[in-house]
Amino acid sequence: xxxxxxxxxxFIAAAGIGFVVLPFVLKSNYLLSIFIVIGIYALVxxxxxxxxxxxxxxxxxxxxxxxxxxxxxxxxxxHYHWGTIPALLAxxxxxxxxxxxxxxxxxxxxxxxxxxxxxxxxxxxxxxxSEGGELTGGxxxxxxxxxxxxxGFVFNRDYKFYYLVWAVVVLVFLGVRNLDRSRIxxxxxxxxxxxxxxxxxxxxxxxxxxKAFVFSAFLAGLGGGIYAYYVTFIxxxxxxxxxxxxxxxxxxxxxxxxxxxxxxxVGLVVALGEALRWLVPLVIPHAGGEYQxxxxxxxxxxxxxFKPEGLSxxxxxxxxxxxxxETGLLETSANT
Amino acid sequence: MNILDVNGLKVFHxxxxxxxxxxxxxxxxxxxAVLGANGAGKSTxxxxxxxxxxxxxxxxxxxxEPIIRQSPGxxxxxxxxxxxxxxxxxxxxxxxxxxxxxxxxxxIKDKGTLSEDMERVLGIFPALxxxxxxxxxxxxxxxxxxLAIGRGLMARPKLLMLDEPSIGLAPIVVREIMEVLSxxxxxxTTIILVEQNAAAALRVADRAIVxxxxxxxxxxxPSELVNDERVQHAYLGRTGGHAGNVAVAFGY
Numbered sequence: 001x002x003x004x005x006x007x008x009x010x011f012i013a014a015a016g017i018g019f020v021v022l023p024f025v026l027k028s029n030y031l032l033s034i035f036i037v038i039g040i041y042a043l044v045x046x047x048x049x050x051x052x053x054x055x056x057x058x059x060x061x062x063x064x065x066x067x068x069x070x071x072x073x074x075x076x077x078x079h080y081h082w083g084t085i086p087a088l089l090a091x092x093x094x095x096x097x098x099x100x101x102x103x104x105x106x107x108x109x110x111x112x113x114x115x116x117x118x119x120x121x122x123x124x125x126x127x128x129x130s131e132g133g134e135l136t137g138g139x140x141x142x143x144x145x146x147x148x149x150x151x152g153f154v155f156n157r158d159y160k161f162y163y164l165v166w167a168v169v170v171l172v173f174l175g176v177r178n179l180d181r182s183r184i185x186x187x188x189x190x191x192x193x194x195x196x197x198x199x200x201x202x203x204x205x206x207x208x209x210x211k212a213f214v215f216s217a218f219l220a221g222l223g224g225g226i227y228a229y230y231v232t233f234i235x236x237x238x239x240x241x242x243x244x245x246x247x248x249x250x251x252x253x254x255x256x257x258x259x260x261x262x263x264x265x266v267g268l269v270v271a272l273g274e275a276l277r278w279l280v281p282l283v284i285p286h287a288g289g290e291y292q293x294x295x296x297x298x299x300x301x302x303x304x305x306f307k308p309e310g311l312s313x314x315x316x317x318x319x320x321x322x323x324x325x326e327t328g329l330l331e332t333s334a335n336t
Numbered sequence: 337m338n339i340l341d342v343n344g345l346k347v348f349h350x351x352x353x354x355x356x357x358x359x360x361x362x363x364x365x366x367x368x369a370v371l372g373a374n375g376a377g378k379s380t381x382x383x384x385x386x387x388x389x390x391x392x393x394x395x396x397x398x399x400x401e402p403i404i405r406q407s408p409g410x411x412x413x414x415x416x417x418x419x420x421x422x423x424x425x426x427x428x429x430x431x432x433x434x435x436x437x438x439x440x441x442x443x444i445k446d447k448g449t450l451s452e453d454m455e456r457v458l459g460i461f462p463a464l465x466x467x468x469x470x471x472x473x474x475x476x477x478x479x480x481x482x483l484a485i486g487r488g489l490m491a492r493p494k495l496l497m498l499d500e501p502s503i504g505l506a507p508i509v510v511r512e513i514m515e516v517l518s519x520x521x522x523x524x525t526t527i528i529l530v531e532q533n534a535a536a537a538l539r540v541a542d543r544a545i546v547x548x549x550x551x552x553x554x555x556x557x558p559s560e561l562v563n564d565e566r567v568q569h570a571y572l573g574r575t576g577g578h579a580g581n582v583a584v585a586f587g588y
Contacts, residue, residue, distance in 0.1 A: 183436075183440070186429065186433050186436065187437065187440065189426065189433075190426045190437050192428070193425075193426040193427050193428055193429065194420075194425070196388065196420050197424035197425065197426065197487075198426075198437070199387075199388050199408045200386055200388065200408060200412075200417070200419075200488075201412060201417075201437055201438055201440050201441075201487065201488075201491065202408055202411075202413065202440050202441040203409070203437070204407065204408075204409050
């Protein structure tokens with residue numbers, strides 16, 4: 001499909017140019033900061049997308065891994081004065097190790113029990129953040145995280161951070177795309193479709209699910225570490241169970257098992273959240289944050305009704321079935 | 337020479353005993369049909385041989401090597417493949433990806449031979465040719481079964497085990513699949529065929545065993561089994577016993 005490809009490349013080029021010039025066009029730091037947050041969340045949700053979309057497991061612990069990464073950077077830089085590279089390394093390695101340990105027993109759980117186990121894990125980690133005494137700073141958190149500094153280049157401005165975050169997002173995106181097309185990606189999707197058949201073909205589903213879980217924690221930790229450097233102060237609040245639910249919401253709305261889905265889902269949910277923060281008080285004065293939750297619920301219901309496979313899949317699915325019909329290859333599955 | 341020896345295999349699902357000491361063997365290059373009613377333990381037997389279920393007691397020798405309590409991955413590597421019940425193809429993946437996953441264990445090692453093997457499978461099942469890029473879930477039931485068998489063959493098995501490949505398929509497709517099994521035997525592949533469709537299975541089999549309540553109650557040549565009273569009783573439900581009464585009630 002050369003014409004389709006041309007359109008695709010034009011779109012990618014336009015999007016790329018758009019992202020590069022965005023900081024010059026945007027006059028307000030507020031909007032730029034939203035794009036930075038979208039980029040950071042996209043990393044976290046990309047990880048969740050792997051465990052949910054490819055391995056078919058629901059995890060409500062993603063905010064906890066995100067938090068472990070953030071707290072690793074906060075603690076190591078404020079208490080122990082570590083440099084950027086080792087601190088970020090710790091922010092990714094530590095959640096990965098935790099995921100490897102808790103994943104071993106929990107990934108054996110079937111159906112909704114993994115969701116419950118990760119939920120419990122998320123709550124537990126959140127309590128540790130709030131009750132960690134001097135180490136975590138308790139409920140008020142830790143302040144004074146230094147700027148991110150790579151080889152003397154200090155990321156002390158939002159636009160610098162913007163480029164850094166999106167460069168990382170693009171790298172991760174390419175990595176996941178490669179994974180998607182690799183033997184591992186295919187095997188993960190096979191497990192989602194039929195674990196018995198995957199096992200019968202010699203795929204070690206337990207080991208593979210554990211790898212996916214560890215990788216998702218790795219990405220969450222990376223996002224968390226960058227987040228801590230960006231906001232320079234952290235408290236337990238952004239790593240609560242509610243945030244885990246939001247991550248799941250973003251992954252589902254964007255489209256599970258797709259590589260563009262996470263970025264789309266995060267973009268939509270974050271933009272909507274910000275818009276609601278402006279709009280709701282105009283309609284209902286003195287309305288608190290709870291109203292946002294009502295709207296998110298509404299959106300999730302609408303998404304499930306009209307786009308159950310997520311925003312990013314709509315286009316591709318239509319073209320695929322059209323192609324199949326054109327060539328007369330679409331068969332109804334008889335006797336199944 | 338026996339390619340597979342099974343001695344006193346006992347398997348539990350929780351507290352329920354599914355296999356109560358199964359003993360049988362398969363000689364190289366033959367088709368062994370495994371017959372039995374629903375719940376007799378046929379699928380458990382295949383699942384245990386391929387390492388998916390753990391056995392409580394008993395021995396399994398494949399090519400003279402013990403394979404009991406080995407992982408499914410190891411067993412596939414040794415050359416024992418399972419085509420699971422209800423096809424269990426990967427619905428969201430393409431036909432090509434389904435086949436490649438069949439060669440999972442040697443994907444990295446002999447990447448070069450993969451296209452050759454794929455060509456062989458497409459030669460055995462010409463109906464799949466031209467559909468490599470289609471999503472497997474939209475294929476018809478018969479094509480899905482062919483794909484499931486093809487996926488099993490991609491592992492280059494010495495012994496292929498099929499769990500009810502005829503279920504839910506039109507008689508003409510069943511015949512086609514049975515012909516393929518005969519052809520595979522001629523190429524030297526040993527086959528264990530679990531079937532409810534006893535007539536179809538006995539037509540292609542060299543030997544057959546009948547399992548009832550987790551035990552092998554009869555084994556022998558298809559010609560002997562067709563006329564055996566006990567087979568009719570235990571499996572076909574034509575004479576005597578409870579099943580016989582049901583059959584009588586329906587006018588047999």
